[in-house]
Amino acid sequence: MKPTVIVKIGGSVITDKNTGSLKVNTSELRRIIDELSSTELNLVLVHGGGSFGHTLAKKYLVHKGKQYSSTHAASKVMVSMMHLNSIIMDTMVEKGLSPLSLPPHAILSDQGRFRAYQKKLLNLALNQGFIPVTFGDVILDQKTGFKILSGDFLAAELAIILQAKRLVFGTNVDGVFPNLDDNRILREVNRSTKFFSVTTDVTGGIQYKVKQGLRAARAGIETLIINASKPGNMKAAISGQKILCTKIVWE
Ligand SMILES: Nc1ncnc2c1ncn2[C@@H]1O[C@H](COP(=O)(O)OP(=O)(O)OP(=O)(O)O)[C@@H](O)[C@H]1O
Numbered sequence: 245m246k247p248t249v250i251v252k253i254g255g256s257v258i259t260d261k262n263t264g265s266l267k268v269n270t271s272e273l274r275r276i277i278d279e280l281s282s283t284e285l286n287l288v289l290v291h292g293g294g295s296f297g298h299t300l301a302k303k304y305l306v307h308k309g310k311q312y313s314s315t316h317a318a319s320k321v322m323v324s325m326m327h328l329n330s331i332i333m334d335t336m337v338e339k340g341l342s343p344l345s346l347p348p349h350a351i352l353s354d355q356g357r358f359r360a361y362q363k364k365l366l367n368l369a370l371n372q373g374f375i376p377v378t379f380g381d382v383i384l385d386q387k388t389g390f391k392i393l394s395g396d397f398l399a400a401e402l403a404i405i406l407q408a409k410r411l412v413f414g415t416n417v418d419g420v421f422p423n424l425d426d427n428r429i430l431r432e433v434n435r436s437t438k439f440f441s442v443t444t445d446v447t448g449g450i451q452y453k454v455k456q457g458l459r460a461a462r463a464g465i466e467t468l469i470i471n472a473s474k475p476g477n478m479k480a481a482i483s484g485q486k487i488l489c490t491k492i493v494w495e
Pocket residue numbers: 253254255256257261291292293294295298395414415416417419420421422423439440441442443445447448449450453
């Protein structure tokens with residue numbers, strides 16, 4: 245089987261998390277999909293929530309579970325994510341690709357772990373030439389009723405279970421900044437690296453992304469955080485070309 249690359253498209257790249265507007269930046273989305281189209285490798289795509297996920301989840305406290313939120317609010321976030329997902333699916337089909345959507349709320353629960361059944365689905369899809377597409381979502385949880393499952397978690401999990409060659413987190417900054425007043429990124433981050441993090445979203449922002457990246461790096465997967473807002477970066481990163489970014493290594 246061809247080597248697999250897992251790509252996470254940050255919601256920060258294709259939506260406006262600052263204003264919370266429920267509009268997709270279609271030119272950015274189209275450009276990134278064009279860049280992904282070039283790969284010969286097996287591709288699995290994960291997209292984040294951006295304004296479609298984080299803004300609503302925060303408003304209704306969906307990340308805190310049923311005790312603080314409601315099943316109706318959880319449904320609202322799921323529907324909003326399905327909406328964003330369908331725009332991405334439409335765009336991929338328009339561009340001649342063959343995506344296959346795997347909404348987490350329909351196939352995962354609790355810790356969001358992929359078991360034999362989900363793994364079989366993924367491999368069947370890849371073997372048929374589909375690009376599996378999944379995303380940060382609300383999933384059912386036996387203890388809290390429901391919870392948010394982060395796209396960053398899914399991306400690392402998929403990289404590990406599919407023994408991917410590479411995991412690329414595309415976001416809207418060049419990589420991980422060491423502190424507030426230094427905008428030169430760290431070229432490498434390992435499990436001991438300390439850096440600042442201001443988290444405004446519901447899934448732990450850059451800190452959680454690095455944590456998930458470390459999990460994949462530990463499993464031997466080449467893991468990068470790149471600026472997907474810069475044209476050409478995604479295409480270069482998935483094919484292993486060197487770009488300005490943060491590489492995540494275990495030690
Ligand atoms: N130390 C840091 N280094 C880099 N970015 C940081 C740091 N601390 C905070 N950030 C912020 O983290 C943001 C990226 O994380 P964020 O979770 O918002 O994006 P994303 O994962 O691409 O989007 P989504 O969660 O919707 O998929 C950057 O826009 C940046 O402002």
